[in-house]
Amino acid sequence: MWDKRVDVLSVWKYYTAFLVFLGVVLFMRNASYSSVYWLNDGRPFVSNKAYFYLQYLTCIFVVTITAKMFGESFRVPVCEYLKSFSISTRQIVFYRYVGLLLSLIIPHTAATAILFSKVNASILDYVVIFPKYDPFPKLNILIPMTHCAIALNFYIAMTLFLMLIFREPVLPVVLIMAWCALEAGPLNRIFKHYDMFAGSFTPQDFYSFLPPNILWMLILQPVLLGLVFIFYGKGSFLNAPLQRLIIFLSRRHD
Amino acid sequence: MLKVSNVTYSYKNDQPVLKNVSFTLRDGIAFLLGENGSGKTTLLKVITSILTSEGTLSINGIDSRSDEYKSLISYLPQEFDIYPELKIVDILRFVALLKKVDKSKVNLEVRKAAKRVNIEDILDKTFKKCSCGMKRRVGIATALIGNPQMVVMDEPTAGIDPKERIAFYKTIRECFEGKNVLISTHILDDIEILADNVVMLARGEVTYCGSYKEFRNSLNGRLFQIESKVGEPPVALSGCRVLSSEKQGTVVKYRVVGDAGIMPECAVPIDPATEDIWLYYQGGKDDVGQAG
Numbered sequence: 073m074w075d076k077r078v079d080v081l082s083v084w085k086y087y088t089a090f091l092v093f094l095g096v097v098l099f100m101r102n103a104s105y106s107s108v109y110w111l112n113d114g115r116p117f118v119s120n121k122a123y124f125y126l127q128y129l130t131c132i133f134v135v136t137i138t139a140k141m142f143g144e145s146f147r148v149p150v151c152e153y154l155k156s157f158s159i160s161t162r163q164i165v166f167y168r169y170v171g172l173l174l175s176l177i178i179p180h181t182a183a184t185a186i187l188f189s190k191v192n193a194s195i196l197d198y199v200v201i202f203p204k205y206d207p208f209p210k211l212n213i214l215i216p217m218t219h220c221a222i223a224l225n226f227y228i229a230m231t232l233f234l235m236l237i238f239r240e241p242v243l244p245v246v247l248i249m250a251w252c253a254l255e256a257g258p259l260n261r262i263f264k265h266y267d268m269f270a271g272s273f274t275p276q277d278f279y280s281f282l283p284p285n286i287l288w289m290l291i292l293q294p295v296l297l298g299l300v301f302i303f304y305g306k307g308s309f310l311n312a313p314l315q316r317l318i319i320f321l322s323r324r325h326d
Numbered sequence: 327m328l329k330v331s332n333v334t335y336s337y338k339n340d341q342p343v344l345k346n347v348s349f350t351l352r353d354g355i356a357f358l359l360g361e362n363g364s365g366k367t368t369l370l371k372v373i374t375s376i377l378t379s380e381g382t383l384s385i386n387g388i389d390s391r392s393d394e395y396k397s398l399i400s401y402l403p404q405e406f407d408i409y410p411e412l413k414i415v416d417i418l419r420f421v422a423l424l425k426k427v428d429k430s431k432v433n434l435e436v437r438k439a440a441k442r443v444n445i446e447d448i449l450d451k452t453f454k455k456c457s458c459g460m461k462r463r464v465g466i467a468t469a470l471i472g473n474p475q476m477v478v479m480d481e482p483t484a485g486i487d488p489k490e491r492i493a494f495y496k497t498i499r500e501c502f503e504g505k506n507v508l509i510s511t512h513i514l515d516d517i518e519i520l521a522d523n524v525v526m527l528a529r530g531e532v533t534y535c536g537s538y539k540e541f542r543n544s545l546n547g548r549l550f551q552i553e554s555k556v557g558e559p560p561v562a563l564s565g566c567r568v569l570s571s572e573k574q575g576t577v578v579k580y581r582v583v584g585d586a587g588i589m590p591e592c593a594v595p596i597d598p599a600t601e602d603i604w605l606y607y608q609g610g611k612d613d614v615g616q617a618g
Contacts, residue, residue: 073423078416081416152376
């Protein structure tokens with residue numbers, strides 16, 4: 073049986089910081105302030121900073137918490153040590169993943185719902201100031217809640233997958249942080265609607281449940297999680313193809 | 327009693343690391359010896375079910391494929407540093423739950439194990455702040471939890487000073503009295519302090535398995551030293567094995583194993599050191615059958 077206490081002790085500081093962050097975001101006027109516009113094709117368009125806080129900055133917390141919670145289990149010596157006990161991959165990875173997902177998604181979804189109700193209020197205020205946009209449709213709060221839930225699960229899946237490859241937590245966190253830094257720069261302009269953090273630096277379609285970036289995250293996350301659940305604790309993933317390649321090349325050289 | 331039968335293991339696309347390994351270990355402290363790369367760690371991982379191999383293993387008749395097997399065995403890896411940021415008590419609790427100790431008895435088991443290795447006073451200390459010797463004690467405490475029948479340790483004294491090593495082995499002797507303990511090492515001094523039994527691995531094969539006493543006496547009366555001048559024709563040694571040679575100025579000293587009857591007159595009987603026995607079971611320097 074996995075001792076949940078160990079997970080709690082490993083992440084409680086970061087998790088508390090995450091909750092404080094969500095609380096602070098809810099009080100930030102900047103996070104919900106929205107401007108609206110009608111696109112040339114007649115579609116409504118809302119611009120705000122909500123996803124910068126709810127996806128971009130949240131990603132940093134989620135990745136850190138995931139790495140802190142699972143980092144030890146993915147280190148090769150610890151992974152081997154765990155295999156010497158009668159404990160299954162389901163218990164080491166799957167149940168803990170579900171627990172982590174729920175403990176992150178519940179407060180985050182609540183924060184998203186509250187923030188987007190403020191966004192709707194901000195839209196009304198904007199329309200009062202600029203009546204030429206009136207009437208402007210309110211946002212369906214379920215849509216950003218869905219976007220954020222899918223994105224949050226993807227951040228967890230991506231961290232677990234990178235830890236599966238690197239067999240340790242530091243490098244995946246560094247890689248993801250480097251990616252986040254690039255996102256604030258050129259990447260969002262290159263990938264546009266397909267960008268992982270579309271909506272954080274570029275406009276997002278708040279009227280569609282599955283905009284392009286959310287769609288590819290939704291498709292990719294079961295693949296990443298599947299690979300993690302199948303290959304956790306096995307030496308065959310990536311190591312083996314690499315070894316085969318080295319052996320093949322050395323034989324050719326001989 | 328640990329019984330290993332016809333165990334063969336190979337990593338992907340490689341030559342077998344373990345070749346048809348078979349031996350039986352009775353209760354007591356046994357050392358698994360072998361050079362680096364001889365397959366010691368692989369064998370320990372097979373015994374602890376970390377790796378799945380061909381062949382069969384059992385502890386007191388319970389097969390390694392049964393669920394009960396893992397509860398009979400405790401594994402102490404070479405560097406025990408799981409969750410270094412946690413307190414020792416939390417690490418011990420974690421291991422107790424992994425070993426499926428009843429939740430109501432976890433605290434009792436943890437206290438009991440801590441008392442036996444004398445770490446009761448530092449249970450609230452963070453693991454990473456412990457000294458090397460303390461960390462080893464914590465490792466032993468984890469191995470004690472759940473009252474295992476067999477304890478497997480992978481080079482537990484690597485990198486610690488002689489004083490701590492002696493203290494470590496004293497604790498092992500006290501804590502695991504009457505249990506089956508298998509310790510891998512290539513530190514020869516360790517064997518002399520503690521070994522009841524010895525298993526020697528060379529190139530993935532068992533070259534010796536038996537009591538330490540027999541192991542220690544296995545070259546008695548059969549080890550000789552032969553001196554030869556550099557450049558002289560070799561001394562014919564049919565039926566003998568040269569274990570090692572040492573050049574001292576113009577003289578080369580050979581340590582040779584063979585029956586006294588077939589030794590040349592110049593051969594002087596000597597007392598075997600543990601290194602000689604090690605070399606003998608590892609295959610020696612060569613078996614050309616000549617010195618010089």
